[in-house]
Amino acid sequence: MEWKLTREPLASVATDGIIVFHSKERESTQGMAREIDEALGFRISSLIAAGEITGELGEVTQLHNWGKIPSGRVIVVGLGEETSIDLHQFKHAIAEASRAAKQKGLKSVGIGCPSFIIERYNSVDVVQAIVEGVELGTYQHQTYQTVEKKKELESVLIISPQLKDSAAQAGIERGQIFARATNYARFLSHEPANLLTPQQFVDYAKQIAEKRGLEIEVLEEARLEELGMRALLSVARGSETGARMIVMSYQGAPESREVLGLVGKGVTFDSGGIQVKPWQGMNEMKEDMAGAAAVLAAMDAIGELRPHSNVLAVMPVCENMISGQSYRPGDVIHSFSGKTIEVVHTDAEGRIILADAISYAKRKGATRLVDVATLTGAVIVALGHEATGVMSNDEEWVSEVKTAARIAGERMWELPMYKEFETYVKSEIADVKNEGGSPAGCIQGGLFLREFAEETPWVHLDIAGTATVPRESGIFVKGATGVAVRTLIQLAVRFG
Structure with missing residues (x-):
């Protein structure tokens, strides 16, 4: 345009x-x-x-x-x-x-x-x-x-008559970068699952890395097995496409040891696993990789804007399908962090793959973390399609993320993580379990992920409600929204 x-x-x-x-x-x-x-x-x-x-x-x-x-x-x-x-x-x-x-x-x-x-x-x-x-x-x-x-x-x-040419040009350039990245995430999220497999998502990531001069590493299944990323591998076991872990980095402040870690859930199709989802709405499960799409699109914009900050992106990508190899309720998984996970429900797979991704982002040097995921239907019950659910282990860091969201014009609402909620993810046979019943369902997802963020300042964005909208309104068209992209870009700009 x-x-x-x-x-x-x-x-x-x-x-x-x-x-x-x-x-x-x-x-x-x-x-x-x-x-x-x-x-x-x-x-x-x-x-x-x-x-x-x-x-x-x-x-x-x-x-x-x-x-x-x-x-x-x-x-x-x-x-x-x-x-x-x-x-x-x-x-x-x-x-x-x-x-x-x-x-x-x-x-x-x-x-x-x-x-x-x-x-x-x-x-x-x-x-x-x-x-x-x-x-x-x-x-x-x-x-x-x-x-x-x-x-x-x-x-x-x-x-x-009031605008100066320099201000107009700067606003046009920034607006186009932010909008183009958001629309790119919309494109990825809307793609059919047969046209956007884990490998094809990797191909898109490689294109972005080459275009923007970003470092990229793709961990294939053999390397994931070698590293002990059995959480990600377990979810992917039911699919013929296998799993990948995409790691991208931008270094705009080489003198700084601070690294912003962006982690995005990339389930390119989610059947629910053995505990299969109802058929109604399953066609929309092609959009269960909207978190990874947001992170990849943000990296595209960050690579173009070149802010004075260091950014690491980690995107675990796989399908959650059904076969004789699928992981099962009752399984205990050894994650990359060393912590064990009891599988209670195979449709709570997003948090399982994010466990390995968050741990790996920390291993690669991330000092502050934000994960973005279409994690729970419960967040839609709580906040509808109007606001993203936010959870955190650090008041100062969550305040910074919410400020970036406010500047970007994206609505986010913080949910409590009281100690009393921890009982929902406490397991009798493992370090943590991936599901604890219907109460506080959205918060359960955050509590599970906090186990792997540990002491690193971390914010979880549950975009299950805001990743798509049922009708057009304002800047939103029906379907994928590209939510969180502009917040992540603003965060990277402010991080420096």
Whole structure:
């Protein structure tokens, strides 16, 4: 998508459509919206007076130009209450408007940036929000239809007399990097499991490493066996594809011993194992590698941004399938860390493979950890599709991760890890068990992983609810969201 900045009057811009904004409490148009309203003979004001344009956040109203302005169509989008609007609401409003433009077949749009937004926030951040809003909101999942009618928005013109060229360019570049990485994670998460096997995920990782100059190591099954990663190998045993452990590293601060460790769950298809899942919704289990997708996409962006920090990514990838070789309830597994795991349920496989990955990230030098995983259905019960569940063993580190999430505009909610919860993962025959019944199901997953993080500052992000959404809204399209990518990028930038 091509991006440009102009300072010419909005009413003289020639694009397929222009986007202007209206706030909920305003009784008339303001700023650039007023300029267009006057050019159209106050048709926007008439609709406001009639109550057909209310300014509700994300409300989209489309008007023709009646031959009054060069642009072919006017899109009025609501911002909600002006006093409470923030950059993330602004981003969602832009996404709604740009998606409407794309659906109408528009190829080019102009966006009249409200002056109060520029006055309220850093100019680079404003432009980044505009770019992310458009590029995330107009994303379209890959299909394999033989005849595909795909509409594309090709160019966007940001109209503002206040923005400096340098700020606009910086915001455009950052916005494109963040959006491109998020959309890459969406692509990976949405791919069918027969087209994204563990080996094919490895191939994508190698492409990213080569493109960005990152170090990469891929541990094949023989090496995993040699290292004693029997947790990962046990889960993969039921599949013919086997297991891989992908290790990528970026060194942007060689003088520092601090290393940010990102660990992503990469189950490319999850049948549930011997304790097989119900058939309803099993087709969605191709997305059980969204955590690894988020980590890989973040590494792509980190390699492009080159922040002053050191980042290590560890992605265990496998399938959880059913065969005579599958691991069983009641099995005891010896993990890479030396700790033993009692298998209570074969559909609680994500935490088992992450146990080896977290331990290996520590072995490779990670001093602070974040793991990202579609870990539990219980987090959907608790937080729906609106917020990611967060658990941690370190108050200072979890505060930093939540700050990065707030800057990125991703909702996260911390759950307690009281000592009393530990009984759910206490085993009578092993060091820890992988499932303890339905109570506190999401927290159980965090408690299990904490056993392997041990004293290393660690944060667990359960994205089972936020990795996909059931309908389009704001920057989200139906299906894979690419959640946590922008948080991880922000974290790497701040880590330096």
